[in-house]
Amino acid sequence: MLAARAALGDVASFSELVRIHERGVRAFLRRLAGEGADDLAQETFLKAWRMAPAWRGEGSYRGWLLRIAWRQFLSDRRRRRPGPPIESEPSIPPDETIRIDVARALARLPDRERAAALLCFGEGCSHAEAAAVLGLPLGTLKSIVARARTILVRQLEGHER
Amino acid sequence: MRADALLHELLAAPEREPDEVFTRRIERLVLAERSLRSARRRVLRQFVAELAALASLAVAVQLIRRLAPPDSEGAILSSPPAIGVLMLLLVWLCAATRTEFLPADH
Numbered sequence: 001m002l003a004a005r006a007a008l009g010d011v012a013s014f015s016e017l018v019r020i021h022e023r024g025v026r027a028f029l030r031r032l033a034g035e036g037a038d039d040l041a042q043e044t045f046l047k048a049w050r051m052a053p054a055w056r057g058e059g060s061y062r063g064w065l066l067r068i069a070w071r072q073f074l075s076d077r078r079r080r081r082p083g084p085p086i087e088s089e090p091s092i093p094p095d096e097t098i099r100i101d102v103a104r105a106l107a108r109l110p111d112r113e114r115a116a117a118l119l120c121f122g123e124g125c126s127h128a129e130a131a132a133v134l135g136l137p138l139g140t141l142k143s144i145v146a147r148a149r150t151i152l153v154r155q156l157e158g159h160e161r
Numbered sequence: 162m163r164a165d166a167l168l169h170e171l172l173a174a175p176e177r178e179p180d181e182v183f184t185r186r187i188e189r190l191v192l193a194e195r196s197l198r199s200a201r202r203r204v205l206r207q208f209v210a211e212l213a214a215l216a217s218l219a220v221a222v223q224l225i226r227r228l229a230p231p232d233s234e235g236a237i238l239s240s241p242p243a244i245g246v247l248m249l250l251l252v253w254l255c256a257a258t259r260t261e262f263l264p265a266d267h
Contacts, residue, residue, distance in 0.1 A: 009195075011191055011195070014188075014191060015187070015191075018184045018188070019179045019181075019184045022180055022183055022187075023177060023180070024174050027175065028174070031172075041183075042187065045187045046187070046191070049194070098167075102171045102172075103171075106172070117168075117172065118172060121168045121172040122172035122173050122174060123173075124169070124173075149164075149165075149168070153164045153168070156164050
């Protein structure tokens with residue numbers, strides 16, 4: 001197992017984990033933090049390397065990385081005020097205006113709601129997984145996701161009319 | 162449900178090949194950090210060894226000072242304090258030279 005070998009200090013295994021997870025971690029940070037997301041992603045992976053011996057195999061490695069990424073984002077947020085989040089390209093653009101409006105609505109959400117929406121809708125995390133990543137009780141996470149969903153769906157419905 | 166599917170589609174991370182440049186950059190940083198840590202550990206070990214050597218030398222000097230004036234050279238070397246001094250000097254010699262024979266990555 002790659003994570004177990006990385007925990008023992010195997011750089012090649014850790015690099016393989018970076019190769020597997022960088023897309024998800026960077027996409028999450030990019031839509032969360034905007035400019036400087038790649039620096040945050042770099043810090044996230046370096047921190048993951050330093051903390052690799054502490055990896056206990058509880059939950060998914062992706063969830064563990066996203067949790068580190070979220071904490072990096074919060075700590076960066078406390079240090080300085082970041083730029084607006086990037087409205088990233090979706091995999092299949094169903095309609096350009098919907099995409100732009102949803103990206104704008106997402107950018108306007110508070111950090112926690114945006115992160116919760118990205119994890120549950122974008123990354124396909126379960127509520128329990130997203131709650132663990134954000135360090136929130138399950139009930140709180142569910143209500144945050146519901147609130148974010150209402151705002152985003154309102155944008156979608158505006159286009160259907 | 163359609164809205165959820167659409168949200169998933171809009172918010173999913175874009176499909177692309179792994180970014181090899183980013184991966185290699187992280188790998189280089191990890192390797193650099195590992196060698197830096199190893200160098201730090203080596204310096205710390207060397208410092209501790211030299212501190213121990215210095216301490217044993219200081220104790221040896223103290224013991225020599227306490228020795229009574231000897232009758233002869235043979236007598237001083239066979240006396241218990243002198244043997245103690247010689248042992249301490251041996252410890253100092255071992256500690257001082259030990260780090261020079263350690264492998265670079267330890």
